[in-house]
Amino acid sequence: MNEPVAVDQAAYRRVATRIRDAIRSGAEGYTPGARLPSIAKLVEHFDTPRKTVEPALRLLVSEGLLTSHKGSGYNVSIFTQKITRDGTSRYQRARREQSHAERQSRGAFETELRTMGLVPKAETTVRRVAPPAEVAEALDITTDEVSALVRARVMYAVPEDAPDARPIPVQLADSYFALAVVGGTRVEDLDPGPGGSISRMAELGYSQASIEETVNVRPPSAEECKALRIIDHQWVYELVHIGRTAEGRPVEAAVHIMPCHLWTLRYSWAID
Numbered sequence: 316m317n318e319p320v321a322v323d324q325a326a327y328r329r330v331a332t333r334i335r336d337a338i339r340s341g342a343e344g345y346t347p348g349a350r351l352p353s354i355a356k357l358v359e360h361f362d363t364p365r366k367t368v369e370p371a372l373r374l375l376v377s378e379g380l381l382t383s384h385k386g387s388g389y390n391v392s393i394f395t396q397k398i399t400r401d402g403t404s405r406y407q408r409a410r411r412e413q414s415h416a417e418r419q420s421r422g423a424f425e426t427e428l429r430t431m432g433l434v435p436k437a438e439t440t441v442r443r444v445a446p447p448a449e450v451a452e453a454l455d456i457t458t459d460e461v462s463a464l465v466r467a468r469v470m471y472a473v474p475e476d477a478p479d480a481r482p483i484p485v486q487l488a489d490s491y492f493a494l495a496v497v498g499g500t501r502v503e504d505l506d507p508g509p510g511g512s513i514s515r516m517a518e519l520g521y522s523q524a525s526i527e528e529t530v531n532v533r534p535p536s537a538e539e540c541k542a543l544r545i546i547d548h549q550w551v552y553e554l555v556h557i558g559r560t561a562e563g564r565p566v567e568a569a570v571h572i573m574p575c576h577l578w579t580l581r582y583s584w585a586i587d
Contacts, residue, residue, distance in 0.1 A: 330361050330371035338380050338391055348480060351381070351389040377549055379576035393480045394472065398427055400573075402528055402582045406558075408517075412510040422511030424486070428472050436471040436482050439505050443494055450491045453557050453568040464497050466490045466512060469542055484543045487572040496521060496566065513558070513567070521566045523558035530554045532575060539572055550575050 337345040344352070352360065357368045372389055375381040381389045404410050405423035412419050413426045428435040446456060446463035456462040467489045471482035490512060492502060501507050501515045508515065513523060535543065535551045543551075551572050558567040 326363060326367045327370040327374070330357075330363060330367055331374045333361070334371065334375060335378075335380060338375075338395055345391055347391055347395060347474065348393045348477060349391045351391065353388065377546065377576070379549070379574065393477055393483060394433060394474055396431065397579045398431065398433075398472070398485065398577060399579045399581055400427060402526075402580065403584065406513065406523060406526060408510060408514065412514060419509035421506065421509065422513065424470060424488075432475045433472040434475055434478065436473060438469045438471075440467045441465070441503055441505060442467070443498070446491055449555075450568045454491065454493050454565050456493050456495075462494050464492045464494050464503060466492075466502075483577075485574070485577050487539065487542055488569060490567060490569040492516070492567055516566060521560055521564070523566065524561035525559045525563075527557045527559070528554055530580060535572070535574075543572070543574055545574050552578060552580065554580070 334345070334351075351357070351372075354365060354368055354372070357372075358365050361368065372381060372383070376383050376389070380392055380395055382392055383389050405427065410423055410426055413429075425435045442465050443461050444463050444465050445458055445461050446454070446465075448458055450456075450463060451458040454463065468487070469484055470486040470488060472485050473480055473482045492512070496519065497503065497512075497516070500519060502512045502519075510517075516523070531553045532550055533553055534547060535545060535549065537547075539545075539551060540547055545551075551574055554571040554573065556567070556569040556571065557565055558569075559565050
């Protein structure tokens with residue numbers, strides 16, 4: 316029976332630190348999208364065994380700084396900075412509808428990316444559905460019939476300076492609305508217009524005046540790994556958003572799945 320190969324954790328973390336620093340400084344050969352040297356060359360460069368280099372590379376993959384495709388080596392990720400989701404300001408109308416290059420944002424996500432020099436892309440499906448139980452409870456609708464509209468999105472980012480690069484999936488977002496409120500309105504359109512569905516809801520008389528968000532961190536499901544192109548030890552935020560009117564009526568329930576290595580969540584509030 317073969318004995319497991321011992322790994323010097325301090326050594327592989329030192330190698331990971333040197334590669335990480337090279338990526339963050341934009342050193343030659345470590346710029347976004349660049350192909351890393353082969354493992355054999357990295358072994359020679361760092362004068363360290365293969366059993367030290369390989370876990371260092373796996374660690375950097377888990378951090379999102381490297382990407383790996385089976386049999387084709389490692390590349391530096393095309394963007395190595397986290398996206399900041401500011402839960403305090405992102406739902407303000409000016410933020411949702413902010414203009415960029417003669418185009419108004421279709422929601423806060425587009426504003427967040429464009430201010431970082433990233434171009435947002437999305438695959439959107441809009442369906443009338445019988446909602447899951449937790450959504451039905453949040454929106455006070457029934458699970459026994461088609462009573463909800465869901466806008467399901469796989470959301471991507473591409474650097475402005477690399478428009479032909481393969482888009483990186485950065486978020487899954489399913490937003491649910493009561494069908495009795497939004498059926499037949501622009502909320503059902505694939506492109507709901509400037510400010511996105513929240514602005515269209517406001518025009519219908521359902522402005523969101525208060526928001527509740529619950530965040531948990533967990534391992535991704537197999538389906539989430541496939542959709543987000545992540546590995547099972549790259550954990551995700553599961554953020555559940557409920558928007559209410561000034562009268563307290565719940566009008567939106569959304570579930571966001573976001574890789575932790577790609578996002579920073581930020582909130583601020585006043586204290587009496």
